[in-house]
Amino acid sequence: MSQERALALLEAYGLAGARREKAENAEAAVAAAERIGYPVVLKISSPDIIHKSDVGGIRLNIPNADALKKACEEMLASAGKQCPMARLEGFLVQEHLNGGTELLLGCKRDSQFGPVIAFGSGGVFTEIYADIALRIPPLDRDEILAMIDETKVSRILKGYRNVPAADISGLVKAIQSFSALVTDFPTIQEVDINPLLAQPERLVVLDARIRLG
Numbered sequence: 001m002s003q004e005r006a007l008a009l010l011e012a013y014g015l016a017g018a019r020r021e022k023a024e025n026a027e028a029a030v031a032a033a034e035r036i037g038y039p040v041v042l043k044i045s046s047p048d049i050i051h052k053s054d055v056g057g058i059r060l061n062i063p064n065a066d067a068l069k070k071a072c073e074e075m076l077a078s079a080g081k082q083c084p085m086a087r088l089e090g091f092l093v094q095e096h097l098n099g100g101t102e103l104l105l106g107c108k109r110d111s112q113f114g115p116v117i118a119f120g121s122g123g124v125f126t127e128i129y130a131d132i133a134l135r136i137p138p139l140d141r142d143e144i145l146a147m148i149d150e151t152k153v154s155r156i157l158k159g160y161r162n163v164p165a166a167d168i169s170g171l172v173k174a175i176q177s178f179s180a181l182v183t184d185f186p187t188i189q190e191v192d193i194n195p196l197l198a199q200p201e202r203l204v205v206l207d208a209r210i211r212l213g
Contacts, residue, residue: 002047003092006210010193014177017205020094026072030065032093039063039096042071043207044079048086050209053124055082061096068093097204101156101166102195104132105175107182109189109213115182119175121153122195137179144175157198166198174203189213 001009007017021032022045033040044057052058056078059071072091079088104122107115113136120132133150135143148154148171159165174196182188190211197204 001210001212002089003043003045003208006191006208007205009210010178010181010205010208013181015174015193015196015205016203017208018095018097020092022090023093024090026069026091029072029091029093030068033062033065033068036093036095040068041094041096041206042068042075043092043094044075045089045092046079046083046086047089049079049083052207055079094206097197097199097206100197100199100204101153101163102206103153103171103198105178105191105193105196107178107188107191109182109186115188117147117175117179117182119147120151122193126194137183139176139179141172141176144172147175148172164200166200167202170203171198187212 004022011017019036021036023029023032029042039061042059042062044052049055049057057075059075062068062071075091076088079086102123104118104120104126106118109115115137117135117137117139118132121129131152133147135147148157156163157166157168157171182191188210192209193205193207195206197206
């Protein structure tokens with residue numbers, strides 16, 4: 001699925017995304033940013049580019065229109081050079097959010113067990129941290145809390161030094177909704193929400209990928 005459709009499906013299940021607009025070109029991106037408000041995040045929009053950061057397809061904390069236009073030009077050039085066969089559909093302009101803890105919430109459908117849900121540390125270093133807990137849905141509240149507690153990132157989510165505690169109750173509800181989503185649609189083969197930003201007052205899906213069978 002395109003990222004825009006994936007985010008819309010997740011929002012239908014209560015997993016809210018950041019404010020965003022799709023833009024076909026740099027001029028439309030600037031107009032979108034003015035409606036959203038600076039600073040913004042810029043992402044390349046392509047069904048063929050899964051890991052956008054690997055091809056220079058994500059720019060954070062863009063402060064103004066001039067910087068945004070330049071980022072659009074550089075992003076198209078980088079993506080076109082590194083993925084010449086990719087279909088480029090423009091950009092996604094998204095609000096820039098500060099603070100919070102980056103999480104991973106994903107699912108992969110196993111041929112024997114069905115959907116297997118993964119939760120843990122998110123962000124660009126997910127593979128390095130390897131801080132993941134797995135469960136087979138459906139999941140109740142106790143199972144979800146146990147899954148969260150298995151991870152190292154749970155210590156941060158409960159409040160650590162100068163990092164305020166995240167909304168654990170909201171996180172549990174989000175994982176329950178996510179469990180319902182992957183069991184409701186057998187055609188979903190894989191879901192990757194990374195990062196899912198956990199803040200004291202809300203959870204926000206910043207990036208998501210859904211692969212259908």
